[in-house]
Structure formats: C-alpha cells, structure tokens
Amino acid sequence: GRVVVLGAPPSADDHHQAAAQQGLEGFVRSLGKEIGRGRTVNLVRIAGPVGAAESTLRFLLSPRSAYVSGQVIEVGTPEGELTPPADWAQPLAGRTALITGAARGIGEAVAETLVRDGAQVVLLDVPSAESDLAKVAQRLGGRALPLDITADDAGERIAEFVSAPDGGLDVVVHNAGITRDRRLANMPAERWSSVLDVNLASVLRTTDALLKAGAVRRGGSIVATASIAGIAGNAGQTNYAASKAGIVGLVRSLAPRAAAEHGVTVNAVAPGFIETKMTAAVPLFIREAGRRMNSLGQGGLPVDVAETTAWFASAASGSVNGQVVRVCGQSLLGA
Numbered sequence: 001g002r003v004v005v006l007g008a009p010p011s012a013d014d015h016h017q018a019a020a021q022q023g024l025e026g027f028v029r030s031l032g033k034e035i036g037r038g039r040t041v042n043l044v045r046i047a048g049p050v051g052a053a054e055s056t057l058r059f060l061l062s063p064r065s066a067y068v069s070g071q072v073i074e075v076g077t078p079e080g081e082l083t084p085p086a087d088w089a090q091p092l093a094g095r096t097a098l099i100t101g102a103a104r105g106i107g108e109a110v111a112e113t114l115v116r117d118g119a120q121v122v123l124l125d126v127p128s129a130e131s132d133l134a135k136v137a138q139r140l141g142g143r144a145l146p147l148d149i150t151a152d153d154a155g156e157r158i159a160e161f162v163s164a165p166d167g168g169l170d171v172v173v174h175n176a177g178i179t180r181d182r183r184l185a186n187m188p189a190e191r192w193s194s195v196l197d198v199n200l201a202s203v204l205r206t207t208d209a210l211l212k213a214g215a216v217r218r219g220g221s222i223v224a225t226a227s228i229a230g231i232a233g234n235a236g237q238t239n240y241a242a243s244k245a246g247i248v249g250l251v252r253s254l255a256p257r258a259a260a261e262h263g264v265t266v267n268a269v270a271p272g273f274i275e276t277k278m279t280a281a282v283p284l285f286i287r288e289a290g291r292r293m294n295s296l297g298q299g300g301l302p303v304d305v306a307e308t309t310a311w312f313a314s315a316a317s318g319s320v321n322g323q324v325v326r327v328c329g330q331s332l333l334g335a
C-alpha cells in the first residue's frame, strides 16, 4: 500500500502554520516506521499549482516507488508551461538521455528504465568497460561513449558527441561513482582524491561544460547521484561521504539558477543499500545489517533507483527542482 500526505511548505512568516506543516514530517516518518513491510509513507509539499504535482503523485502511488519511504518532496511552480505526456506509459518519448557509469549496476538499470519510458540513450563508461558498455548499448538500441568522466574535457567531448544528428540532450544522469573506503587516519591521498574526482569534481565540471555549451535543451533534467552516506556519514567513508554531501550542495545551489537561466531542473537520488557489485564487496555482516536496517526490511534493487531517476527525468516533472530523494526503504541511517 501507499500513503501520500499532502501539505504545504512551512511558512517563514507564520509559526503556527510552520508548526503544523513540520508536524506532518514527524507524522509521516513515524507512520512509515510503524506500518513498513511493503507499505510506504511520503509527504508532498505543494508550493505551486496543484496540477503540477501529477507526475509526482503518479510516481508515489505506483509500484515504481516501492523503495521510497519517509521522504518529503516539494513540488513548486515550473519554469515554463508543463505539458503532460501524450502517453503516460511513455513519458520520456522524444527525449535523449546521457547516463554515466552505464555499463553495469544502477547505471545499466537507469538506461533500461529510461528506454522503457521512451527515451533514446547515450551510454558512457570508462574505456576499460567498453565491451560491457557495447553489449548494453546494443541491447537497448543506444549509443556507447567510452570515456573517463574525470577527463578535463569530458563535458566538451560529450557535447560534441551528442551534437549530431538532431543535437543535444534532454536528460543527464550523473551516476558514475566509486568507493575507496579507509578510515581517515589510514587514508592515502590517492584514495581521497580519486573518490572526490569521480563522484563530485567531474560532476561539477561536466555539468558546467554542458550547460555552457547549451547541450541540455530547455525543459531538460539533470539528475545527480548522492548517497545516504553523504547525509548520515559512515565510518570508513569520509572521502565518499564528503563527495556525496557535495552533490547535495551542488543540487540545492544550482537548481534555482539552472531553472531560471536554462529552463533545466537539477535533482538528486540518494540511494541506501542497493544490491550491486559495489555492495557485494561489503563484508557479510555489514551487508546483512544494511539490508535489514530499514522500514521495509530488505535491500533495494538498481531498478528502484532507476524508477526515481525516470520520474525526475520526465518533462512532466518540471515542477520538481532542487530535491534530494532517498531511495533507501527509510533506512535507519541518517535523518
């Protein structure tokens, strides 16, 4: 089952209104913990026209949001006119999406889901993953772009790659990411800098380059990948958590300006424990704890992150901007 509570943003001028609206957050998070076991509870704050919340309500009321619970999502006023898709089963028809780190794991699932929803895809991964990337591209009818996202000119090379035949991107999914865990006292400089470079600096560089080149069309969506580790912190992951918290900072700061200047939304998914090769490398005891310590009592799947990404990526979600949505089954880690 699904519980969706509708509210309004807490007011800066009316503390009685703010108390009531913030109260809803405590209510929703507690009810999620009480009813759990496959049932999700989320709060939608309507800050703009009610009709602009349609794509969000469709997502939250569907099986696609199965691993999203205890979240507070604000839906605002879109920059331009919101045109609902001709067919809600193909909300991404006519859109072209770039997905980084698409050779496996969550990135591969995002690509599959965006194609199911009607998008054309450009799939990027490191040159050493080229054969896996080519297989995914062939299966999905997409184009492969073997490229290390940390290259200084990665943004320009992507812009050039997508400039023909019909030009440009509507969706950019920054999914590529790495972990190099070590407690800070034993952290070699290379482990720190490689994680910050792949997970954060390259996202900043390519986003700036793509926006500057005008490679993301008006009405477009940028979706970055944070992590609950970046929200709650995690022993052994100062580098990773710093990089993922940086993504949250990027999203919140850039979102209003990207909307005003480029007509583009900027949001983030913050996955919890998702079953991939990344988490298969986690020691067994911690892995089992990661799976169980949430309101739904199980790990998430790459498709759960992909469905949330697809909701952000739709032109019908133009009223959703600057949001960080956890896909974590309401993990006990963090707020």
Ligand SMILES: NC(=O)c1ccc[n+]([C@@H]2O[C@H](COP(=O)([O-])OP(=O)(O)OC[C@H]3O[C@@H](n4cnc5c(N)ncnc54)[C@H](O)[C@@H]3O)[C@@H](O)[C@H]2O)c1
Binding pocket: 100, 101, 102, 103, 104, 105, 106, 107, 124, 125, 126, 129, 147, 148, 149, 150, 175, 176, 177, 178, 198, 225, 226, 227, 228, 270, 271, 272, 273, 274, 275, 276, 277, 278, 279
């Ligand atoms: N799996 C989880 O539980 C989890 C939780 C929170 C956040 N995340 C985030 O989700 C994203 C995907 O994670 P995943 O579990 O699918 O990981 P994964 O290791 O299975 O896949 C990551 C992909 O990114 C690619 N990549 C790495 N460095 C790159 C670079 N420099 N240039 C281009 N591509 C590069 C890899 O080759 C790989 O194909 C990452 O950003 C990760 O931090 C994952």
